Every structure is written in structure tokens, then in C-alpha cells.
Amino acid sequence: MNAAQTARSVAATAEAAATASREWARADRTVRAAALDAVAARLDAAADELVPTAMRETHLPEPRLRGELGRTTFQLRLFAEVLRDGSYLDARIDTADPEWPMGPRPDIRRTLVPLGPVAVFAASNFPFAFSVIGGDSASALAAGNAVVVKTHPGHPDLSAATAAVVVAALAGDGAPQDLFQLVSGIDEGRELLLAPQIRAGAFTGSIAGGRALFDLAQQRPDPIPFFGELGSVNPVFVTREAARRRAEEITAGFVGSFTLGAGQFCTKPGVLVHPRDSDLRELLAAHDLPAPAPLLNDRIQQGYVAGLGTLAGNDGVEPLRFDDGALADPPAPSLVATDLKYVLDNPAVLDEVFGPASLLVAYDDEDELLALAELLPGQLTATVVGEEDDRIAPALLERLADRAGRVLWNQWPTGVTVSHAQQHGGPYPATTAPGTTSVGTAAITRFLRPVAFQNLPQSLLPAELRDGGPAPALVNGTPSGGSR
Amino acid sequence: MNAAQTARSVAATAEAAATASREWARADRTVRAAALDAVAARLDAAADELVPTAMRETHLPEPRLRGELGRTTFQLRLFAEVLRDGSYLDARIDTADPEWPMGPRPDIRRTLVPLGPVAVFAASNFPFAFSVIGGDSASALAAGNAVVVKTHPGHPDLSAATAAVVVAALAGDGAPQDLFQLVSGIDEGRELLLAPQIRAGAFTGSIAGGRALFDLAQQRPDPIPFFGELGSVNPVFVTREAARRRAEEITAGFVGSFTLGAGQFCTKPGVLVHPRDSDLRELLAAHDLPAPAPLLNDRIQQGYVAGLGTLAGNDGVEPLRFDDGALADPPAPSLVATDLKYVLDNPAVLDEVFGPASLLVAYDDEDELLALAELLPGQLTATVVGEEDDRIAPALLERLADRAGRVLWNQWPTGVTVSHAQQHGGPYPATTAPGTTSVGTAAITRFLRPVAFQNLPQSLLPAELRDGGPAPALVNGTPSGGSR
Structure with missing residues (x-):
């Protein structure tokens, strides 16, 4: 397509999405929940068609892909539960109060309404769970x-193939036509994000790609929210006492985590900060590493080789597990090493390298960990491997909570469960919207907007705002009603 | 100051704010609540000093300013209550669950933590409630x-003077030094928003000014959230039946609302859409209007004269109450008129004119209201003056809820109560962050960020995430604990 054709085609897609969105917004929550359940069921039923296609296109192994599809359909069903419960609407009812201290208060009731059509930019590394x-x-x-x-x-x-399953399931469940559409191509994606009908963007991918789209969304005549999950090195801080007591366990756990899925997770621990006077470095120098595994695609392979080459090329960074195989295709997992003082002077070594590599950082004094934690750019996760009575633990956890969306203790950051309390986000560049999460039930809030209704008759109020309505509500400041 | 001095001075301010912010974030919620109460008490006690200063600098009358100061201190005390309650933390506890359907779930607990230092850009029209x-x-x-x-x-x-009272109250209550600071000047404001220590911006003011600051915040190497409340014309839609039954009441209510505070409210009804075949226009042509009142300052006066002149100069816009006094200083309240078809073709007549003027828009067919509602840019408020059985009401309210943050029925948009259910926001250009509010208890969420803690021992968890902690929490998806 030439530029004009692309623009016309995307404009028609966006217009159809706007019409469908209006109708879908009107649908009862239970109707939307049933549709999500129907999509989940059809996807589960299509596993034997979808998984082989995914294997061929992503080089990921079958068990991982079947597991990921299960996660994807679980997620759809969990959002169906969220819809049926209704708490997510954060309904608030303040009845008229002539005695309200700042002056008579009108009847005012607040709920969340859909933002409107959303442009979703799919990721490569989770072809089910963070894609279509x-x-x-x-x-x-x-x-x-x-x-x-x-x-x-x-x-x-x-x-x-995935979209075909989704569209068939939605149509079978009576959802509006064009509720779910695809576009392909870089220009198409840009046009889409600029379409006046689109009211939000969501993205999972690289810092460069995400920033470019974020900028585009913010430079619209009417800027729109853009929820980008971009990059993170997910540092792991090992205290002196933990390294002394549990060096072998830590070694095995770390190797398992940084090489999982050939290191192609946004939560891969890309930095391990360890006491210089421990056995960790020696153990890691000797520990078995998994066999080379093909990366997702040529672009990822090229990016990995370039990024790892840059990192290993720093004069203060030395090879630990880094031979000819490290930059081959497929690449052997590799480890390089430096010390904390070098990182403080050369923070670029903290740039994410997407693939099966990690950087060991040796420290001499535990207090140096606090300096490094303060230097960190925004992270999806940060981990402390420590003992409960470690003197440094409270201060270190506090600083990491200021820099990361999820802070772990004696577990590894790869593996992001989908639950009520999950938080997958963080300050830039981890995300472009630090107040939000892209995983877990709270992710729904990104695509909603509060509206207050003042003095409306009961018959004209949204159902959840009527007296004794069907969802939990905060009534004059006190929780009440619904399933709560 | 020259540019380098400005930069150094602002950098020092931002650095001091970062230190204070870290300490304040650590303070118990009840300590922060007590400090807010102390600020409120000192401000109330300083009314006789502050109000005359405000009168001299803003031309606003004493009763209005005393009322506004009362609103301001009420607001501080309401946030103190919010802190003591703790629900605002949205604490979520998912305990470890080996049977979680997508695979074993770790113990994961989520709360909200402070973003870090906030740059607040004060407004002119509420020298207490939307200023320092x-x-x-x-x-x-x-x-x-x-x-x-x-x-x-x-x-x-x-x-x-206000800042001196605030700083003295905070110091008297043991808050960290430099927790609350001022800067003045356009360059200083820009430098502040670009300072790496600043983690969010908040603004109330014009579209041009707000957009410039929003762009600056988004173009940082690390973009930060920017909560701008910019502009709105707050249209009021009068149905045919309401105009037939209640023309005199509507006339009086509308005049009271659009001239309140000399029209210098962001919720001033700048457009009244009425049936052509009603008495409203004639009644408004004859109704008493308030005497001319001086506007806030010369810049507002100049902007008003320019904006009203442009609006009245449209060939499809005619004067209704618009004589020599309309563009004088102080200006007489004025009304101009057009019809709905003209607005559809010339949407620029919907641009906000900040001051005591409004635009009457006549319609012939009630269904035209839907077309106008769809054309609206984002609004802080939209109002329907109607009868409960008006055929058009449900569709019109639905469309207005898609375009505005607050939708009113048979009340007037000026006067924004501070309460749990209040929503003062809306799609761009009403605000730059449609998912948030700048008034009401939910406004606190703008300056918080979720963090999940995975597998932490009880002793290292934030208090609200411990088992049986001091705040309400969602435990494994079910509300429990605290005051809830």
C-alpha cells in the first residue's frame, strides 16, 4: 500500500472500532464477562492448531508455549471474574448533604467508564500472553x-490465526462487529496511534520502539494515555551473609533465572550484585549452563550480539563465561563481570541486553549497595537475596521500592503471576506510566476513566450508582453493598 | 538571575526536595495527617492576614475569599482523614497458593508508595484553593x-504569605525541612519541571500554558506524569420540555452560574444550547445581569477581551447582551448567540472565553443535540437541563459521559464540592490525564505508584501489607481488615 492507501485503510479500521466501542461500552458487565470466557474456551480448544504455528515462528519449545497459552486463557477468565464482581468500578456515592463542612453538597456519584478504542502493540517474546x-x-x-x-x-x-479464533468467539457470543481488529506494518501502527478515534495506546517491547510511539501519542493535537512497558535490567542484590550461607543455592537459582527462555524475558536478572569475598563468582565460573538455544528471530539475535558486544567491550568489564559461542547463532549463555565502583562511574553498563547474558557486579562494602540502588533507572523488578536480620535490608528495600515496580526477597524475578496484587510496571524506562500495571487485575484501570454524575434521577444513573446497586460502592465514605 | 544562576538555584531546590521527600515518605500516615491538620489550623488562624492580601491582589470580594480559604482548609483536613483511614493505599495481599490455576503463586503484596517530589504550578483564579x-x-x-x-x-x-504559614506549621509539627518550597518565574518553572529529582507535575490554568508544560514533561529523558487541568466550555443542554416548563427558573440559574465570580471559573457554563422555539432567548435578553466587576489581573482582562472579540466577530454569531461595556475594563457580563448548525460547521466558537460571557446556541430538532455532543472536545463538565421522561435524555447523557468528567442534571456546573465521589477532570483538553481527578479524595492517587513486594518476611513489609495490618486490604481477592 502507498501512504494514502495506508491512511485510508487505518482510518476505516479506527472508525469501525469507534462504532463497536460505543456498543460494547453499553453492554452489561456480565455480557462482557461471558464473551471473555468464550474467547478463552475457543483458544484452549484451538491449542493444537496455534501451538505448532507458534513453535515454527518463535523457536520457543512446545511446553513453554502450551503453558503460555494456559496463562493467556486464565487471564481472560480472571478478567471475567473481575467484571462480575464489579469492585473494579470503584463506585462512589455521596448523597446530598446540606451540612457538609465546606458548604451544602449535591448528590454526586462516580464510576469508571471505558476510554474508547485502544491500540495495542504486540510483543515478540510472549506470542500469546503479550501479543494479540x-x-x-x-x-x-x-x-x-x-x-x-x-x-x-x-x-x-x-x-x-489467534485473531481468527478471537473474532469467531466474540461473534458467536453476540459482541459487536469490528470489536477486535488487526493491523500490520510500522506505518500502519503509527497511523493507528494518530487516529482521532483511538483513545489510548498499550505497548510491550524495546525502549527505542516504545519511546517513539509514546512521543507520537503525546504529540497528537489531543494527547492520549500511552501505557508502554519498555525495558529493565532487574538487578539482584546478594547480601554478604546470604552469599556466605547459601552460595550454591543462589548460583543455581540465578543461572536458572537468567537463562530461562534463553533470557528473553523482560524480568530477566541482567545484573547480579555480589560480595567480592564470596564463593559466588567461582561457583558461577564452574556451574553448568544450558545449551545454546535459538532466539526469537533475527532482529533479536542481532540486537543481542550488538548489546552483549558493547557490554563486554567495556574496559572495566571482563569475561567470566564468554567464549566464541557467546556471540554465535544460537548464542551460548554468557556471564561478564565488573565491580560496583566501575558501574557507578559507567552506568551505561546497566543498559538492558535482551538474551541469555548477565553482568556480575562485585562489591566490597555492603553500604555501596545503597549508592547503586539510588543510581538505578526505573525497573520492573529489583531483588534482594538476604537474611532477615541483615543490617542493610530495610534501607536497601526502601530504596529499591523507590526505583522498581516489584521488589522480591529470596526469589527470582522471572515468572510473573497474574493475580490481584501483581504489579508489572515501574518508573521510566521500565514503563511510560508508573502509576499503572500491565499484569494483574489492576491492569483494567488503565483503560477506564472516572465520571461523576451529579443530581441524576435514579432511572438515568448507571446501574452501579443507583441506591442498592449491583456492585460494591463507597457510600458517603463507607464501603457497602454488592459482593463486598 | 541569569540563566546559569536560575538553573543552579532550581537545582538546589530540587535536591533539597528530594531529601525531604525521602524522609516524609517514611513518616507514618498518622504523622502526615497531623501535619496537614496543623497546616489547616494555622491557615484558619491567619485568615485576617491572608484575606486582605488576596483582596488587594486578585480583586475578588472578601466573602468569596473567606469561603475559599475555608474550602482550602477543609480539603487539608479531608486528606488527613483519608490518611488515617488508609483505604487509599488499595492494599492487596495474595498469599502463596500452590493451586493457583496458572501455576503456583508466590506470596505477593501490593501497596502504593509516594512518587517523589512534585512540581505544582499554581492557578490565578482560586488564590487559595488552586494555588500555593x-x-x-x-x-x-x-x-x-x-x-x-x-x-x-x-x-x-x-x-x-501563604507559604510562610505552611512552612511554619510543618516545622512546628516536625516535618522535614524543605518539604514545602516555592519558586517564582517562568524560567524557574521550566527548570523545575526538568529537574531529575522532580517525579510529577501538576497544573491548573490555560490550554496554551498547560500544553507547553505538558510537552516539556513528556520530552524529558525520563518523561514524568503531568496532571494538567487546562480548559473547558462546560456546555449546558436544555431539552424542549424543560424549556417549556421552566424557562424562568433556567434563565435565573444560568445567569447566576455564568456570571459567578465574574465568569472566572473553569466550570463556567460557556455554552447554553436551547430550543429555538422557547422563551429562553427572550428572557435572557431581558434578565438583570450583575454589574461589571474587575477581573483577576490585566492578563486575564486582555485575554478575555481578545477571546470575546473573536467569538463575537464570527459572522454567524450575533450580539444578545453585548454593548460598549462588554469589552470595557471592568467588563459588563455579555451574551452572544448562534445556532447549532453554525457550531457544527465552526467548532472554534466552542473555544473557552475565560470571563463573564456565554454563547447561546439555538436548535430546531432535539436530535441535533447528539451531533453536537459527539463533536465536543473533552470537558470538565456537561449539563443536561431536562425532564426525567425526555426521550433524548439517556442517549444524550451517554454521549456527554464520553466527553466530560462530570455530568450534571438540572443543576449548574459552577461550585465543585470536595468529596469522595467528586471528579474534576476529563479528556483532553479538559485535562492531560483523563484517568485522574484534581478535586476530591481520589486526587491523592495521582501522586502514588503501586509496588508489589514478593516473598518478604513480615518484619520487612510495609505495615499495611503485614498480616492483620492497620489498613483495609483485599486479601486473596476478598476485602478485609482495617476500618473496612
């Missing part, structure tokens, strides 16, 4: 919005 | 952040 019908699409649909997915070029056939 | 210690400062402090206010040049003496 992953967390962004599921939460945007649950919130009551039409979705247009810009597919990832890494798995085009899987994207089309 | 207005809603933005109060909610940012309550959330646990240091605040640096960029003062509004319209009331410099009041800004300094």
Missing part, C-alpha cells in the same frame, strides 16, 4: 473498549 | 511527597 490477545487486549476489552492490535512481525501467521 | 496550598499541594503532601510550588504571578504577596 494478551494482557493488554484482555484488560482493554474487559474495560469495555474496542481493540485494534498492531501485530508483531515476528509471528504473523500466529497473529492471524 | 490548594488541592494539588494538599494531595501531593498527603501522598507522602515533597512539594515545590511555582507561584502564580497574579498574587505574589499572598503566595509568599
Whole structure:
């Protein structure tokens, strides 16, 4: 397509999404919940068609992909539960109060309404859970919005096959036509994000790609929210006492985590900060590493080789597990090493390298950990491997909570459960919207907007704002009603 | 100061704010609540000093300013209550669950933590409630952040006097030094928003000014959230039946609302959409209007004359109450008129004119109201004056809820109560962050960020995430504990 054709085609897609979004916003929450359940059921039933396609296009192994599809359908069903419960609406009812201290208060009632059509930019590394019908699409649909997915070029056939399943399930359940659409291509994605009908963007991917789209969304005549999950090195801090007591356990856990899925997780621990006077470095120098595994696609492979080459090329960074195989295709897992003082002077060594590599950082004095924690750019996760009575623990955890969306203790950051309390986010560059999460039930809030209704008759109020309505509500400041 | 001096001075302010913010974030919620109460008490006690200063600098009358100061201190005390209650933390506890359907779930607990130092850009039209210690400062402090206010040049003496009271109250209550600071000047404001220590911006003012600051915040190497409340015309839609039954009541209510405070409210009804075949236009042509009142300052006066001149100069807009006094200083309240078809073709007539003027828009067919509602840019408020059985009401309310943050029925939009259910926001250009509010208890959420803690021992968890902790929490998806 030439530029004009692309623009016309995307404009028609966006217009159809706006019409569908209006109708979907009107649908009862239980109707939307049933549709999400129907999509989950059809996806589960299509596993034997979808998984082989995913294997072919992503080089990921079958058990991982079947597990990921299960996570994806679980996520859809969990959002269906969220819809049926209704707490997510954060309904608030303040009845008229002539004695309100600042002056008579009118009857005012607040709920959340859908933002409108959402543009979802799919990721490559989770071809189910963060792609066509992953967390962004599921939460945007649950919130009551039409979705247009810009597919990832890494798995085009899987994207089309997945969308076909989703569209068939939605149609079978009576959802509006064009509620769920795809576009492909970089120009198409940009046009989509600029379409006046699109009211929010969501993205999982690289810092460069995410920043470019974020900038585009903010430079619109009417800027829109853009929820980008970009990059993170997920540092792990090992205290002196933990290294002394549990060096072998830590070694095994760390190797398992940084090489999981060939290191292609946004939560891969890319930095391990350890006491110089421990056995960790020696143990890691000798520990078995997994065999080389092909990366997702050529672009990821090239990016990995370039990034790891830059990191290893620093004069203060030395090889630990880094031979000819490290930069081969497929690459052997590798480890390079430096010390904390070098990192403080050369923070660029903290740049994310997406793939099976990690950087060991040796420290001499535990207090140096606090200096490094303060220097960190925003992170999805930060981990402390420590003992409960470690003197440094409270201060270190406090500083890491100021820099990361999830702070772990004696566990590894890879593996992000989908639950009520999950938080997958963090200050920039971890995300472009630090107040939000892209995983867990709270992710739905991204695609909603509060509206207060003042002095409306009961008959004209949204159902959840009527007296004794069907959802939990905060009534004059006190929780009441619904399932709460 | 020259540019280098300005930069150094602002950098020192931001660095001091970062230190104070870290300490304040650590303070117990009840300590922060007590400090807010202390600020409120000192402000109330200083009324006889502050109000005359405000009168001199803003031309606003004494009763209005005393009322506004009361609103401001009420707001501080309401946030103190919010802190003591603890529900605002949205604490969520998911205990470890080996049977979680997508795979074993770790113990994961989520709360909200302060973003860090906030830059607050004060407004001119509410010298107390949206200025130095207005809603933005109060909610940012309550959330646990240091605040640096960029003062509004319209009331410099009041800004300094207010800040002195706030700082003395905070110091008397043991809050960290430099928790609350001021800067003045356009360049200083820009430098402040670009300082790496600043983690969020908040603004109330014009579209042009707010957009420039929003762009600056988004173009940082690390973009930060910017909560701008910019502009709105707050349209009022009168149905045919309401106009037939209640024309005199509507006339009086509308005149009272659009001229309140000389029309210098962000919720002033700037457009009244009425049936052509009603008495409303004739009644408005004859109704008493308030005497001319001086506007806040010369810049507002100049902007008003320019904006009203442009509006009245449209060939499809005719004068209704518009004589020589309309563009004088002080200006007489004025009304101009057009019809709905003209507005659809010339949407620029919907641009906000800040001051005592409004635009009447006549319609022939009630269904035209839906077309106009869809054309609206984002609004803080939209109002329907109607009868409960009006055929158009449900569809019109639905469309207005898609375009506005607050939707009213048979009341007037001026007067924004501070309560749990209040929503003062809306899609761009009403605000730059449609998911948030700048008034009401939910405003605190803007300055917080979720963090999940995984597998932490009880002793290292934030208090509200411990088993049986001191705040309400969602435990494994079920509300429990605290005051809930």
C-alpha cells in the first residue's frame, strides 16, 4: 500500500472500532464477562492448531508455549471474574448533604467508564500472553473498549490465526462487529496511534520502539494515555551473609533465572550484585549452563550480539563465561563481570541486553549497595537475596521500592503471576506510566476513566450508582453493598 | 538571575526536595495527617492576614475569599482523614497458593508508595484553593511527597504569605525541612519541571500554558506524569420540555452560574444550547445581569477581551447582551448567540472565553443535540437541563459521559464540592490525564505508584501489607481488615 492507501485503510479500521466501542461500552458487565470466557474456551480448544504455528515462528519449545497459552486463557477468565464482581468500578456515592463542612453538597456519584478504542502493540517474546490477545487486549476489552492490535512481525501467521479464533468467539457470543481488529506494518501502527478515534495506546517491547510511539501519542493535537512497558535490567542484590550461607543455592537459582527462555524475558536478572569475598563468582565460573538455544528471530539475535558486544567491550568489564559461542547463532549463555565502583562511574553498563547474558557486579562494602540502588533507572523488578536480620535490608528495600515496580526477597524475578496484587510496571524506562500495571487485575484501570454524575434521577444513573446497586460502592465514605 | 544562576538555584531546590521527600515518605500516615491538620489550623488562624492580601491582589470580594480559604482548609483536613483511614493505599495481599490455576503463586503484596517530589504550578483564579496550598499541594503532601510550588504571578504577596504559614506549621509539627518550597518565574518553572529529582507535575490554568508544560514533561529523558487541568466550555443542554416548563427558573440559574465570580471559573457554563422555539432567548435578553466587576489581573482582562472579540466577530454569531461595556475594563457580563448548525460547521466558537460571557446556541430538532455532543472536545463538565421522561435524555447523557468528567442534571456546573465521589477532570483538553481527578479524595492517587513486594518476611513489609495490618486490604481477592 502507498501512504494514502495506508491512511485510508487505518482510518476505516479506527472508525469501525469507534462504532463497536460505543456498543460494547453499553453492554452489561456480565455480557462482557461471558464473551471473555468464550474467547478463552475457543483458544484452549484451538491449542493444537496455534501451538505448532507458534513453535515454527518463535523457536520457543512446545511446553513453554502450551503453558503460555494456559496463562493467556486464565487471564481472560480472571478478567471475567473481575467484571462480575464489579469492585473494579470503584463506585462512589455521596448523597446530598446540606451540612457538609465546606458548604451544602449535591448528590454526586462516580464510576469508571471505558476510554474508547485502544491500540495495542504486540510483543515478540510472549506470542500469546503479550501479543494479540494478551494482557493488554484482555484488560482493554474487559474495560469495555474496542481493540485494534498492531501485530508483531515476528509471528504473523500466529497473529492471524489467534485473531481468527478471537473474532469467531466474540461473534458467536453476540459482541459487536469490528470489536477486535488487526493491523500490520510500522506505518500502519503509527497511523493507528494518530487516529482521532483511538483513545489510548498499550505497548510491550524495546525502549527505542516504545519511546517513539509514546512521543507520537503525546504529540497528537489531543494527547492520549500511552501505557508502554519498555525495558529493565532487574538487578539482584546478594547480601554478604546470604552469599556466605547459601552460595550454591543462589548460583543455581540465578543461572536458572537468567537463562530461562534463553533470557528473553523482560524480568530477566541482567545484573547480579555480589560480595567480592564470596564463593559466588567461582561457583558461577564452574556451574553448568544450558545449551545454546535459538532466539526469537533475527532482529533479536542481532540486537543481542550488538548489546552483549558493547557490554563486554567495556574496559572495566571482563569475561567470566564468554567464549566464541557467546556471540554465535544460537548464542551460548554468557556471564561478564565488573565491580560496583566501575558501574557507578559507567552506568551505561546497566543498559538492558535482551538474551541469555548477565553482568556480575562485585562489591566490597555492603553500604555501596545503597549508592547503586539510588543510581538505578526505573525497573520492573529489583531483588534482594538476604537474611532477615541483615543490617542493610530495610534501607536497601526502601530504596529499591523507590526505583522498581516489584521488589522480591529470596526469589527470582522471572515468572510473573497474574493475580490481584501483581504489579508489572515501574518508573521510566521500565514503563511510560508508573502509576499503572500491565499484569494483574489492576491492569483494567488503565483503560477506564472516572465520571461523576451529579443530581441524576435514579432511572438515568448507571446501574452501579443507583441506591442498592449491583456492585460494591463507597457510600458517603463507607464501603457497602454488592459482593463486598 | 541569569540563566546559569536560575538553573543552579532550581537545582538546589530540587535536591533539597528530594531529601525531604525521602524522609516524609517514611513518616507514618498518622504523622502526615497531623501535619496537614496543623497546616489547616494555622491557615484558619491567619485568615485576617491572608484575606486582605488576596483582596488587594486578585480583586475578588472578601466573602468569596473567606469561603475559599475555608474550602482550602477543609480539603487539608479531608486528606488527613483519608490518611488515617488508609483505604487509599488499595492494599492487596495474595498469599502463596500452590493451586493457583496458572501455576503456583508466590506470596505477593501490593501497596502504593509516594512518587517523589512534585512540581505544582499554581492557578490565578482560586488564590487559595488552586494555588500555593490548594488541592494539588494538599494531595501531593498527603501522598507522602515533597512539594515545590511555582507561584502564580497574579498574587505574589499572598503566595509568599501563604507559604510562610505552611512552612511554619510543618516545622512546628516536625516535618522535614524543605518539604514545602516555592519558586517564582517562568524560567524557574521550566527548570523545575526538568529537574531529575522532580517525579510529577501538576497544573491548573490555560490550554496554551498547560500544553507547553505538558510537552516539556513528556520530552524529558525520563518523561514524568503531568496532571494538567487546562480548559473547558462546560456546555449546558436544555431539552424542549424543560424549556417549556421552566424557562424562568433556567434563565435565573444560568445567569447566576455564568456570571459567578465574574465568569472566572473553569466550570463556567460557556455554552447554553436551547430550543429555538422557547422563551429562553427572550428572557435572557431581558434578565438583570450583575454589574461589571474587575477581573483577576490585566492578563486575564486582555485575554478575555481578545477571546470575546473573536467569538463575537464570527459572522454567524450575533450580539444578545453585548454593548460598549462588554469589552470595557471592568467588563459588563455579555451574551452572544448562534445556532447549532453554525457550531457544527465552526467548532472554534466552542473555544473557552475565560470571563463573564456565554454563547447561546439555538436548535430546531432535539436530535441535533447528539451531533453536537459527539463533536465536543473533552470537558470538565456537561449539563443536561431536562425532564426525567425526555426521550433524548439517556442517549444524550451517554454521549456527554464520553466527553466530560462530570455530568450534571438540572443543576449548574459552577461550585465543585470536595468529596469522595467528586471528579474534576476529563479528556483532553479538559485535562492531560483523563484517568485522574484534581478535586476530591481520589486526587491523592495521582501522586502514588503501586509496588508489589514478593516473598518478604513480615518484619520487612510495609505495615499495611503485614498480616492483620492497620489498613483495609483485599486479601486473596476478598476485602478485609482495617476500618473496612
